[in-house]
Amino acid sequence: MNRKKVKIIILCVIIISLIVFLFVTNIPNYKTIVLDKEPDYIGSNDYSNELAVVTDGELVLYDEQGVAHAIDTDIRIAKAFPLEHIIWVIDVENNLYQITYGENKEIEISDVILTDVETVECDNYQTVAITTKGDLYVWGENISYSLGFPGQEHIDEPTKVDNLSNVKQCVLHNGSTVVLTNEGNVYVAGSNIKNTSFLNQYTKLNQLEDIENLYGNGDFIYTQKTDGSILMWRSIDFETDEVVLIGQIMEERTASINSKHIKRISTGIYYAIGVNDEGEVYYWGLDVFTRPTDKGGHKNIRTIKELPGLESVDDVYGGCYIAYVKKGLTIYIISEN
Numbered sequence: 318m319n320r321k322k323v324k325i326i327i328l329c330v331i332i333i334s335l336i337v338f339l340f341v342t343n344i345p346n347y348k349t350i351v352l353d354k355e356p357d358y359i360g361s362n363d364y365s366n367e368l369a370v371v372t373d374g375e376l377v378l379y380d381e382q383g384v385a386h387a388i389d390t391d392i393r394i395a396k397a398f399p400l401e402h403i404i405w406v407i408d409v410e411n412n413l414y415q416i417t418y419g420e421n422k423e424i425e426i427s428d429v430i431l432t433d434v435e436t437v438e439c440d441n442y443q444t445v446a447i448t449t450k451g452d453l454y455v456w457g458e459n460i461s462y463s464l465g466f467p468g469q470e471h472i473d474e475p476t477k478v479d480n481l482s483n484v485k486q487c488v489l490h491n492g493s494t495v496v497l498t499n500e501g502n503v504y505v506a507g508s509n510i511k512n513t514s515f516l517n518q519y520t521k522l523n524q525l526e527d528i529e530n531l532y533g534n535g536d537f538i539y540t541q542k543t544d545g546s547i548l549m550w551r552s553i554d555f556e557t558d559e560v561v562l563i564g565q566i567m568e569e570r571t572a573s574i575n576s577k578h579i580k581r582i583s584t585g586i587y588y589a590i591g592v593n594d595e596g597e598v599y600y601w602g603l604d605v606f607t608r609p610t611d612k613g614g615h616k617n618i619r620t621i622k623e624l625p626g627l628e629s630v631d632d633v634y635g636g637c638y639i640a641y642v643k644k645g646l647t648i649y650i651i652s653e654n
Contacts (some may be wrong), residue, residue, distance in 0.1 A: 393409045529541075
């Protein structure tokens with residue numbers, strides 16, 4: 318073999334090695350949680366960085382470092398919804414409790430707060446419960462009629478919303494409450510994003526039909542139709558004859574989300590993360606997973622961005638400034654890197 322060929326081979330080896338190195342180093346070294354068995358339920362919340370994992374009636378909270386904190390109770394837990402130092406839990410008989418805990422996870426458990434509960438939506442100020450029969454109960458701060466009750470600034474205990482039935486999902490959204498029924502209709506109560514007009518009872522959004530899933534946080538709402546397509550929107554107008562979507566229906570992001578065939582979305586406080594049928598993970602909004610530059614804070618992702626180094630993912634769970642990605646019995650912790 319002549320020297321020229323040797324030099325070419327060496328150069329090719331160097332180039333390939335460099336490509337491999339750049340590819341490998343571009344994959345973040347995610348912290349992980351490894352589960353012993355498939356859990357019965359996993360839950361997260363926009364207002365907490367902790368992940369709730371329920372297995373065989375027992376609840377474990379994982380923090381952003383992947384450290385496990387067992388919540389020991391006499392309750393056989395089915396679902397859990399974590400906040401800061403508060404966890405709403407539903408037992409296997411659909412009873413709702415509130416667990417409070419301190420820095421060392423010393424816990425106090427309330428009496429049964431509500432029965433026949435299917436799921437809970439909550440933030441630091443309000444709580445909404447959907448029963449197994451599809452009834453909606455609300456309590457907490459009701460400023461600007463955000464929970465749909467006129468004349469009350471605070472609702473002290475779970476109170477049924479009489480003009481709604483067959484409720485499927487609910488989102489607390491920036492001074493308003495958005496509700497999806499099993500018929501595919503969307504209702505809203507509270508204030509618009511400019512806080513200039515108010516709805517004191519739940520009113521149907523006639524623009525939206527055949528909605529199968531509802532996601533969202535304080536910034537944006539995502540309504541997913543039965544055909545799988547998603548609409549991302551931010552505000553509503555109460556000053557016309559009908560309640561309509563206005564302003565920034567985020568057309569660019571909506572198109573980007575649908576181009577990747579996102580099947581499920583979970584939200585943090587300022588971002589959203591989604592997974593498609595191929596198990597690819599994408600995120601958008603405030604880029605809380607990348608360290609901010611010296612020139613300013615976190616960048617805002619206008620379209621959507623693929624999360625590197627993960628494929629064939631099962632599901633995603635958004636926290637306040639963190640996300641959890643499940644693949645088999647491994648949960649990857651996605652945080653600022």
